[in-house]
Amino acid sequence: MAYKDHIALRGGFYYSNDLWYSKAYQDLRKSSRELLHCFCNELRWSGKGKNRTYVNNGKLSFTELQFKVRYGSCSATYLTARNQLIKCGFIKQTYRGGYARGDMAKYELLIVSGVKRDDQRWRRYPEKNWESDIPKPKKQLVGLATQFKKGKSGRKTKATLKK
Numbered sequence: 089m090a091y092k093d094h095i096a097l098r099g100g101f102y103y104s105n106d107l108w109y110s111k112a113y114q115d116l117r118k119s120s121r122e123l124l125h126c127f128c129n130e131l132r133w134s135g136k137g138k139n140r141t142y143v144n145n146g147k148l149s150f151t152e153l154q155f156k157v158r159y160g161s162c163s164a165t166y167l168t169a170r171n172q173l174i175k176c177g178f179i180k181q182t183y184r185g186g187y188a189r190g191d192m193a194k195y196e197l198l199i200v201s202g203v204k205r206d207d208q209r210w211r212r213y214p215e216k217n218w219e220s221d222i223p224k225p226k227k228q229l230v231g232l233a234t235q236f237k238k239g240k241s242g243r244k245t246k247a248t249l250k251k
Contacts, residue, residue, distance in 0.1 A: 177209025
C-alpha cells in the first residue's frame with residue numbers, strides 16, 4: 089500500500105525573533121527543524137485575528153512514515169529529530185502510542201501562543217535540558233532481574249574432561 093502525503097500549500101506559521109535567534113533553535117539540526125515545521129503545520133485553530141486559539145495542541149501527531157515519505161529519510165533520522173526537539177524543549181509528549189494499529193504518539197507544541205511562558209521550555213534550554221523526558225524503547229530495557237550476577241559471566245561452561 090502506497091502512502092500519499094498531503095501538504096497544505098496555503099497558510100503557514102510565523103516564528104518570532106526570540107524563538108528564531110534562541111540558543112535552542114540554533115542548536116537544532118536540519119531534520120529537527122523540518123520536523124518542528126511539520127508539527128506546526130498540523131496545528132488547527134479557531135477564531136480570527138488576535139483571538140486565534142489552537143484547538144489541537146497536545147494532540148498533534150506526525151508519524152515516522154509521514155516523515156519518511158515527505159523527506160525521504162530513514163526512521164533513525166525521525167527518532168533523532170524527535171529526541172532533539174524534546175531535549176531542547178520545543179515539544180512534549182502527551183501520549184505514548186503504539187499499543188495497537190493506528191495508535192499514534194501525541195505531542196504538545198511549546199512554541200505557540202496560548203502556552204504559558206513558564207511552560208515554554210525552550211527559553212531555559214542551555215541551562216536545563218529535558219533528556220529524561222525522551223521516551224525509551226519498549227521491551228528493550230535491562231532490569232535488575234536480567235543483569236549479570238557477581239561471579240557469573242553469562243557464558244555456558246563446556247566440559248573439557250571426559251570420565
